[in-house]
Amino acid sequence: MACEIHTGVNDVFTKNQIHHILKQSLGGASFQLIACDKRPAVNGMAGFLAAHFRVTLHVKVNGFVEKIKLFVKTLPDCNAPKVEFIKKCGFFEREKLGFQLSEEMRGAEGPNPWCAKAYLYNERFLVMPDLAVEGYRTLMNQEAFDLKHTLLTTASIARFHASFANYVTRRMLHDKSFDFSREYCNVLIEPMFRESPWLHAAAKLTVNLLKTFSDKFNQYPQDLEPKIFKQFVNACDSLREYEETLNVLLHKDLWVNNIMFKYNGDVPTNALLIDFQCLRFGPPTFDLMACLYFTTVRKFRERHEQEILRHYFTIFSETVDDDTKNRLQELNYNFESFIDWCERSRMFAIFEVVGILPFVLMDAQTAQKTFDDPDTYVKYYEEDRTEPVLAYCRESKVYMERLLEVNEEFVERYVLKQI
Numbered sequence: 001m002a003c004e005i006h007t008g009v010n011d012v013f014t015k016n017q018i019h020h021i022l023k024q025s026l027g028g029a030s031f032q033l034i035a036c037d038k039r040p041a042v043n044g045m046a047g048f049l050a051a052h053f054r055v056t057l058h059v060k061v062n063g064f065v066e067k068i069k070l071f072v073k074t075l076p077d078c079n080a081p082k083v084e085f086i087k088k089c090g091f092f093e094r095e096k097l098g099f100q101l102s103e104e105m106r107g108a109e110g111p112n113p114w115c116a117k118a119y120l121y122n123e124r125f126l127v128m129p130d131l132a133v134e135g136y137r138t139l140m141n142q143e144a145f146d147l148k149h150t151l152l153t154t155a156s157i158a159r160f161h162a163s164f165a166n167y168v169t170r171r172m173l174h175d176k177s178f179d180f181s182r183e184y185c186n187v188l189i190e191p192m193f194r195e196s197p198w199l200h201a202a203a204k205l206t207v208n209l210l211k212t213f214s215d216k217f218n219q220y221p222q223d224l225e226p227k228i229f230k231q232f233v234n235a236c237d238s239l240r241e242y243e244e245t246l247n248v249l250l251h252k253d254l255w256v257n258n259i260m261f262k263y264n265g266d267v268p269t270n271a272l273l274i275d276f277q278c279l280r281f282g283p284p285t286f287d288l289m290a291c292l293y294f295t296t297v298r299k300f301r302e303r304h305e306q307e308i309l310r311h312y313f314t315i316f317s318e319t320v321d322d323d324t325k326n327r328l329q330e331l332n333y334n335f336e337s338f339i340d341w342c343e344r345s346r347m348f349a350i351f352e353v354v355g356i357l358p359f360v361l362m363d364a365q366t367a368q369k370t371f372d373d374p375d376t377y378v379k380y381y382e383e384d385r386t387e388p389v390l391a392y393c394r395e396s397k398v399y400m401e402r403l404l405e406v407n408e409e410f411v412e413r414y415v416l417k418q419i
Contacts, residue, residue, distance in 0.1 A: 012036050012055055012072075013127075021119045021127060022059065025068050032060040041071065042364050048371065049091045049277050051076040054130060069130035070119070081377040089191030091277040092123045097187050098276025099126075101249065105163040114156040114163070115273050116260075128274075136260040136272060142361055142398045143256065145295040147304055152271040153259050153291060154308050155315045160273060161248045161284040162319035168248075169324040180249075181241050181281050188281050193236040193352070197382035202355045203229040206407050208386040213393065213404050220411060231414045235351035238344070239282050245341065246283060246333045252352075253278035254291035255360050285341040288312055289349035294357070298405050313338050350410045357406065358389045361399050366392060 013021070013036070022031055041052035050073040057068040075083055075092070086092070099118045102108065108117040120127040131137075139145070145153065171178040181188065192198055207225045210217050221227060241247050251258075251273055258275040261268045280286075292301055292308065313335050320328065328334075359371060370388045371380055380388065393400035 012038050017120060017127075018057070021070070022057070022068065024119050025129070026059070026061060026066075030061070034058040034060055034065065038072075048359055048367075049086055050074060050126075055127075069133050071128045071130045072125065074125040076372075079372060079374045079377060081374055082372065085377075085381070090187060090189075091191075092125070093187050094279040095126055095276045096121050096123065097184060098249075098279055101164070101167065102276075105167050107160065107163055112155070112159070112270050113272060114159040115276075131260055131272065131274075134262070136262050138260050139256050141256050141363070142396070142402070144297050144300065144402075145256075147300075147307075149261060149268055149271070150292070150296060150300075150304070150308055151311050152261065152268050153254075153295070154288065154312045156259075156271040156273055157251075157254070157284075157287055157291060158312045158315035159319050160251070161287070162316045162324075164248045165246065165324045165327075166319075166321050169321070169327055172327075173323060181247070184281075188279060190236070190239070190280065193239065193355075195233050195236075199232055199236070199355075200229060201380075201382060201384055203232055204384055205358065205386050205389060206354060206410070208390065209393070209403060209407055210411065212390055213400060214408055216408060220415070224411075224415070227415050227418075228411065231347075231410070231418070232351055232355075235348045235414075239280060239286055239348050241281055242283060244331070245337065246328060246331055247281055248284045250280045250282055250284070250287045251276065251278070252280045252287065252290070253356075254287060255294040255356065257360065259291075259295070283341050283345065284316075285338065285345040286348055289342055289345040290352050293349045293353040293406060297402070298409065309339065309342055310335075347414055350406055350413070353406050354403075354410050357403055358385065361396075361402055362392055 018033060022033075035058040037056040037058070038053050041054050053072045053074070055070040055072050057070065059066050059068055073095075075086060077083075099121045102115045103117075107113060107115040116128055116131055118126060118128045139149070168178070168180055171180075203225050206228050210220065210224075239250075239252075253275060254273065258273065260272045260274055262270045262272075288309070292305065296304075317325075359367065362370065370392075371377070379385075389403075393403065
């Protein structure tokens with residue numbers, strides 16, 4: 001591939017990186033890179049564990065100028081505490097592993113891919129095609145999924161888990177000693193969901209939120225905060241590898257912004273799972289139940305949960321190969337045990353949503369102002385985020401109602417029933 005690169009482009013990519021990106025997007029054609037445009041992905045925060053940009057490469061190929069549109073995720077350059085947190089937790093290392101494995105699992109291929117392809121990924125950044133060009137988009141962050149969007153998402157989660165189960169089966173057939181969690185234990189250590197200052201701040205926020213907005217608060221015990229914190233720790237500890245059942249690679253961050261939909265008119269036709277920065281390893285139901293609580297409201301779950309769980313298991317069963325089916329039989333992993341694991345996963349699912357929803361349900365501009373300020377970053381993440389969260393609750397009824405609903409359900413299920 002012959003190429004010509006003009007001055008200024010290296011502010012975004014190195015020459016070798018540009019070669020690699022354009023080789024994948026253009027094939028073997030010769031090109032002349034004319035310009036490179038870079039802008040923020042959104043007006044505000046697109047996510048909490050990186051800086052996000054949209055980049056357009058203006059490329060002359062065979063006498064015509066083409067625009068190669070890219071989505072780029074990098075370490076932020078203006079928030080030192082955040083950079084330290086991202087590096088300490090290994091979020092980019094997890095994403096690198098996620099894309100390495102998705103390539104082996106061919107997750108971006110076929111008529112119904114469950115993930116996108118990536119052009120470049122390492123410990124500092126990720127480069128992908130801009131999926132908006134292909135017609136994919138996310139819903140608004142406060143918009144709850146309807147049944148069509150939920151079933152499509154469920155199907156993609158099922159294909160992701162089944163593809164991973166098939167991958168492990170192939171590795172085990174080739175090498176009986178293969179142990180995924182042992183091979184990648186240095187990457188899959190839990191960085192956040194454990195006894196930590198972040199968890200104490202989450203328990204403090206739950207109590208203050210309920211005290212301010214819940215008409216059930218008088219029914220709760222006076223020592224609510226330590227009881228909630230104890231159950232938060234128990235929820236964290238429940239997400240782990242279990243010897244007696246199926247374990248898979250878990251996305252563990254399936255909120256609205258990390259699920260993109262393709263449409264035929266107004267009808268959604270496929271869902272892609274993006275952003276693999278929070279990977280863990282454990283029973284697949286931890287992903288499924290967390291996604292339900294992140295993306296739907298309680299009345300919807302009470303009406304449709306059983307249908308959604310059956311749909312997941314049907315797609316999963318159709319996607320696993322014969323060798324994996326034999327392995328599942330040895331594990332006694334069937335629909336009944338799957339339903340049991342859904343219930344066992346519910347506590348973690350509600351806890352995760354209680355902890356993360358205050359961040360991700362804010363509009364992008366408010367979230368950036370609140371949670372991306374180096375001067376208050378440590379305070380809001382590790383000490384007390386009550387003030388900005390309650391202030392936004394008073395501005396946004398939807399935000400307040402969604403937070404209140406999951407916090408009340410956690411206390412109802414896992415605090416009051418323990419007394």
